[in-house]
Amino acid sequence: MPRPPAHVPPPPQSGPPVALVAGVLAVAVAIAAVVVYLVMRPDPVDPGAGEDGAAITGVGSSPNALPNAGGIRVGDAGDAPQVHIYQDYQCPWCGLLEEVSGPAFTEAALSGDIQLTYTLMTFLDGNLDTDHSVRAANAALCADDQGAFVEFNAAVFAGQPDEEGQGWTDEQLVGFAEDSGVEDLETFTACLAEGTHTDYVRDMQTRSNQDGVSGSPRVFIDGTELDNDQMATLLEDPNSFPAILEEVAG
Amino acid sequence: MTRTRWADLVGLLARLALGGVLVTAGGLKVDDPTGAIQSVVAYRLFDYQVAEMIGLMLPVVELALGILLVLGLLTRWSAVAGTLLMLVFIAGIASAWARGLSIDCGCFGAGGPVAPSDTSYLTEILRDVGLAVAGLWLVVRPRSLLALDAIIFAAPRHTIHPVTKGS
Secondary structure (H helix, E strand, O other), X not given: OOOOOOOOOOOOOOOOOHHHHHHHHHHHHHHHHHHHHHHHOOOOOOOOOOOOOOOOOOOOOOOOEOOOXXXXXXXXXXXXXXXXXXXEOOOHHHHHHHHHHHHHHHHHHHOOOOEEEEEEEOHHHHHHOOOHHHXXXXXXXXXXXXXXXXXXXXXXXXXXXXXXXXXXXXXXXXXXXXXXXXXXXXXXXXXXXXXXXXXXXXXXXXXXXXXOOOOOOEEEEOOEEOOHHHHHHHHHOXXXXXXXXXXXXX | OOHHHHHHHHHHHHHXXXXXXXXXXXXXXXXXXXXXXXXXXXXXXXXXXXXXXXXXXXXXXXXXXXXXXXXXXXXXXXXXXXHHHHHHHHHHHHHHHHOOOOEEOOOOOOOEEOXXXXXXXXXXXXXXXXXXXXXXXXXXXXXXXXXXXXXXOOOOOOOOOOOOOOO
């Protein structure tokens, strides 16, 4: 006797439709990305007054700090060639640049041959997972409050740790200040503790990225970025700066 | 081991390779927004505003795709997106190379300039080509071992077992 046809059950539900799940997830990821963007986005810095001969109006964070996070001026040479150095205190090559050619920059600035500006970058903090770059940059502006930026700048670089990322203790930074001729160490120490210039320091990093400077050290003369050969020369020969200045600024 | 099972194993390895790299790359960058933005700026391809958007949002997308691939969830779709990303990265690195920039690809967080002798464009491109191939495998054959897809979207497309009891 033939068997009756077996009862075939309807196929079981095949789970949620793939396209729906994918769509929902894609929207969720897009929302997460937008939220991250809105939360993490650094406050934009108004590039208004550039360093290229623009009038200095408004106030920077410390006496020689330009407005709009434009950096720290050394000397006041007006319309002399503009030399702009971008550096991070934790960057070993920046340390070498300061050691070899720093005195030449300073001398030219103080004798009025160039208008020197330093932008203190702090991106290595993110890279190295530290806060030493921001602390040292804040400290440099604290030193500028007492007219000792140039000396302090040299002292921090001279005191760079053997290993990138080790940074400096507050005591070390105060020591550099003392060596740099900062007289009111109490005010300096309070300035460190309070991070008085931290906002300006963060804005300098944002401004660097806005201006397309994506690393350190970088040297610009009248807006022209020095190429690899010129940088290598400055890193090697303490007497090379005048010739490079002449070559670029004419 | 049957051939199918071997292929499933290859699928698993492809998922872990592409997914693992995406999770690592995204995770490192999401932790360092400044570096992530700077890495994009270093390519000199976009306005700052756009570079900022890419720098901050790309890691989220990388993380999401990476996690999906590692879990084996929506494998084919994630692999399509992951492969496209790799192609974009290859194009970006190649363009930096062609323009003679001296940068690190910034693939795993803060990139930016390096000494010309330290650039490793070829290695970076070859790595991304390898990952794109892994992605393509999954696009063509998304089935793999230990994939959540098999549990969640268990489509009974092979055989419908008739009720044979009581015959």
